[in-house]
Amino acid sequence: MTRRFAQVDVFSSVPVAGNPVAVVIDGDGLTDDQMAAFARWTNLSETTFVLRATHPDADYRLRIFTPAGELPFAGHPTLGSAHAWLEAGGTAKGERIVQECGVGLVPIRTEAGRLSFAAPPRTRSGPVEEATVVDVARALGLDLDEVVAAEWVANGPEWMALLLSSGDRVLEVEPDMTALGHHEVGLVGPYSGGLPDEPEVTFEVRAFVPGQGIPEDPVTGSLNAGIAVWLRRDGRVPAAYVAAQGTALGRSGRVHIADDGTDIWVGGVATTVIAGTVEL
Secondary structure, three states: EEEEEEEEEEOOOOOOOOOOOOOOOOOOOHHHHHHHHHHHHHHHEEEEEEEEOOOOOEEEEEEEEEEEEOOOOHHHHHHHHHOOOOHHOOOOOOOOOOEEEEEEEEEEEEOEEEEEEEEOOOOOOOEEEEHHHHHHHHHHHHOOOHHHEEOOOOOOEEEEEOOOOOOOHOOOOOOOOOOOOOOOOEEEOOOOOOOOOOEEEEEEEEEEEHHHEEEEOOHHHHHHHHHHHHHOOOOOOOOOEEEEEEEHEEEEOOEEEEHHHOEEEEEEEEEEEEEEEEEE
C-alpha cells in the first residue's frame, strides 16, 4: 500500500544539521512487526507512524520505534511528526496540537517559527545510585569528582543525566560504548556567558544510547526535557535558555527551553528534507 512519507530534520534551522526522523503519515493498518521492520530498515534513531487518535482530546496517535524496539515517548520524533502532520494538511481541534502516545497526551504549540512540546512527567526521578554513577563515569572516562550531580530524568526513555562543570568538558568526553552497555546517559554542562557567536546558547548536551543501537543521538528532545525539569527544580537554570547538542557529531542542534510557570516547553525548528511515498 502506498503511504505518505516525510523525513524531517529537527532542532536546526539548517537542513541536515539537526536530527532526522522518518515519518509514515498514513500509519493505520500496519502491524507491529511491519512498523518495527521499517524502523530497522530506515536505521534512524527513530521512525514514527501517525495513526487515528483513540482518545477524544487527541488530534492523532503516534507510535515511535527505534531500530531496537518501541518507545512510549521521544522528543524530536514528536516535533518532527507534528511538523509532517501539519504539512500533510492536519488541523488541530483546539488552540494546540494534542498528540496521543505511550505516555498519554502531549500538548504541542507553535511559537516564533518553532514547534514545542510540553515536557511530560518524569517516570523516574531522584539521584542516581552511587554505584551506577561510578560505573557510568568509568565508561565515559570521567573521574567521579567531575560529576557535579547525577539524576534520573526518565520520561519514556530511561534517561539518567550527569551534570559536568562545563560545556567544553561535555564535548571532551570519549565514551566506551561497550562499557556503557544498556545505560541511557545524558551529559549537560554550562557555558559561562554562552557561546562566542551565540550568547543565548548556555548549555551543551550529549546523549548516549548504545543499548538501543544509537551510540550517540544527535539532538534529543526527551533528554533535554528531563534535564530542564530537573535543573529548573534545583534552580540551576533560568526560566528560558538554549542548549546546543550534536556538536561532537558535526551537527548544530539548538533546543529552546521555556518554563511558563505551568509547563516546561521544549522546542526547535523542523524542516522537511525528503517528502514522498513509501510502499508498506
